[in-house]
Amino acid sequence: MNDPRPVIETQKLTKTYRMGATDVFALRGVDMRINAGDFVALMGASGSGKSTMMHLLGCLDTPTTGRYLLEGRDVGSLSAQERARLRNQRIGFVFQTFNLLPRLTALDNVALPLLYRAAGKQGNAEPASPRKRALVALERVGLAERAGHRPTQLSGGQRQRVAIARALVGDPALILADEPTGNLDSSTGGDIMRLLAELHAEGRTLLLVTHDRAVADQAEYTLHMRDGRLLP
Ligand SMILES: Nc1ncnc2c1ncn2[C@@H]1O[C@H](COP(=O)(O)OP(=O)(O)OP(=O)(O)O)[C@@H](O)[C@H]1O
Numbered sequence: 001m002n003d004p005r006p007v008i009e010t011q012k013l014t015k016t017y018r019m020g021a022t023d024v025f026a027l028r029g030v031d032m033r034i035n036a037g038d039f040v041a042l043m044g045a046s047g048s049g050k051s052t053m054m055h056l057l058g059c060l061d062t063p064t065t066g067r068y069l070l071e072g073r074d075v076g077s078l079s080a081q082e083r084a085r086l087r088n089q090r091i092g093f094v095f096q097t098f099n100l101l102p103r104l105t106a107l108d109n110v111a112l113p114l115l116y117r118a119a120g121k122q123g124n125a126e127p128a129s130p131r132k133r134a135l136v137a138l139e140r141v142g143l144a145e146r147a148g149h150r151p152t153q154l155s156g157g158q159r160q161r162v163a164i165a166r167a168l169v170g171d172p173a174l175i176l177a178d179e180p181t182g183n184l185d186s187s188t189g190g191d192i193m194r195l196l197a198e199l200h201a202e203g204r205t206l207l208l209v210t211h212d213r214a215v216a217d218q219a220e221y222t223l224h225m226r227d228g229r230l231l232p
Pocket residue numbers: 017018019024025026044045046047048049050051052053
């Protein structure tokens with residue numbers, strides 16, 4: 001059998017936040033490897049560095065030192081613009097607080113990454129219009145009939161499904177979810193977890209931060225962080 005292909009590979013990744021005169025060592029050298037198609041939970045006490053790690057993996061921030069290879073590409077060697085393009089094309093992000101734009105409908109929130117994508121490139125247009133693809137993504141999460149609603153007109157669980165549709169719409173290699181069920185009651189959180197499990201079953205790579213053991217148990221395996229390090 002072939003060696004599994006790593007989607008994420010980090011080498012001695014560190015992140016230090018400068019806070020006035022003191023340094024906060026949020027990550028102290030993380031070696032992480034996640035293969036294509038894996039469904040992985042990331043757990044650890046508050047402040048252990050999980051969100052910091054997710055931001056680096058999501059190309060939302062850059063490490064202080066160390067290397068990050070996304071699908072074999074050295075992210076540190078890219079310009080800010082190239083990194084933004086990589087993030088847009090290869091990564092879907094789901095946040096605890098949904099992070100939808102309040103003035104946009106569900107449909108336009110989901111279409112937004114495709115509009116950024118179209119704006120950032122010359123030449124050939126996308127095969128289908130952003131709104132058509134956004135509607136397909138909303139159908140995928142069972143919310144096509146709510147396409148015209150604004151976030152305030154949706155329940156928490158529905159908002160998170162819209163956010164998942166937004167994460168999905170660009171057909172990313174990797175979905176990063178930072179406590180996606182953290183603001184939801186357990187039954188609604190269960191719906192979100194079923195949806196994420198389906199995306200995994202379709203072959204997507206998923207990394208999910210959670211404080212909830214029952215949520216982590218739905219992943220294939222769990223990684224643990226403590227004090228800026230990954231436990232062996
Ligand atoms: N922007 C920032 N500036 C300064 N320090 C930060 C910043 N972001 C995080 N930190 C610090 O880095 C450490 C790791 O924070 P991080 O948010 O990654 O933890 P976490 O594991 O996600 O915690 P939680 O479970 O509470 O979400 C903490 O000590 C935190 O105070």
